Amino acid sequence: MDYHEILNCLSPCGIRCDSCFAFKDGKIKELSRELSDELGNFQNYAGRFATVLNEPVFNVYPYFKLQLDLFAQCDCKGCRNERCKLLKSCNVRECSEKKGVEFCFQCDEFPCDHSGLDENLQRRWVSSNLKMRDIGVDSYYHEIKNTHRYP
Ligand code: SF4
Ligand code: SF4
Incomplete structure (x- = not known):
């Protein structure tokens, strides 16, 4: 899987769209x-x-x-193509586009206080991005690609 395909599966917050029930x-x-x-x-x-x-x-x-x-x-096309149909309060997609980053860990404000994520997702958002920063997006995706979205 190349980087472009990984981006399609992985939202800017680090959560997998490809394992979401709503993903087309x-x-x-x-x-x-x-x-x-x-x-x-x-x-x-x-x-x-x-x-x-x-x-x-x-x-x-x-x-x-x-x-x-x-x-x-x-039929959701994924976070990089349309607004999330499940997490209405999430600001990450729009904000990361404005900031010109593919993932929040690449942003100079990370971890900011306006992701719009709830407490549980906020924790996952921080840990996913720290991990991506540490090991790289490619390795991160390959590490999590067989995990369940709903553990
Ligand atoms: S509903 Fe949200 S999490 Fe699910 S595939 Fe669409 S953008 Fe991704
Ligand atoms: S870390 Fe915060 S400010 Fe930076 S792109 Fe993500 S949501 Fe936006």
């Missing part, structure tokens, strides 16, 4: 589509399985399908 080219979307296709019209059979198997969980299949369909239809 993400694994969660891809696998949800596959599962949705494979299940076909399972909703027409779920009630029967609830009775035959005495498993009431099949009765809530319509809720599962709603969630699966939502995952399958997500």
Whole structure:
């Protein structure tokens, strides 16, 4: 994976867009589509399985399908291409563009007090950027690329 591709996956705050459920080219979307296709019209059979198997969980299949369909239809182009659809208060994308930096650790104000991130994300933002500063963006991405977005 070259640097340009890494930038597409990694937002300026250091969080991975490619593992976000909302990312249009993400694994969660891809696998949800596959599962949705494979299940076909399972909703027409779920009630029967609830009775035959005495498993009431099949009765809530319509809720599962709603969630699966939502995952399958997500279309966020990632933080470098459009405003984050999940973190409405985040200022990092716009601010990093104004500052002319690809990542916050490259900014002379880092760590500033106007990222707009909540406490939890603020901690991740600082530690991710310190790590990128220490080992470089490429090594950082390769180190985290197999980790879960929702650990
Ligand atoms: S910009 Fe926000 S919503 Fe879009 S993929 Fe990245 S983290 Fe997810
Ligand atoms: S001012 Fe803060 S949010 Fe903006 S680029 Fe610098 S460190 Fe990031």
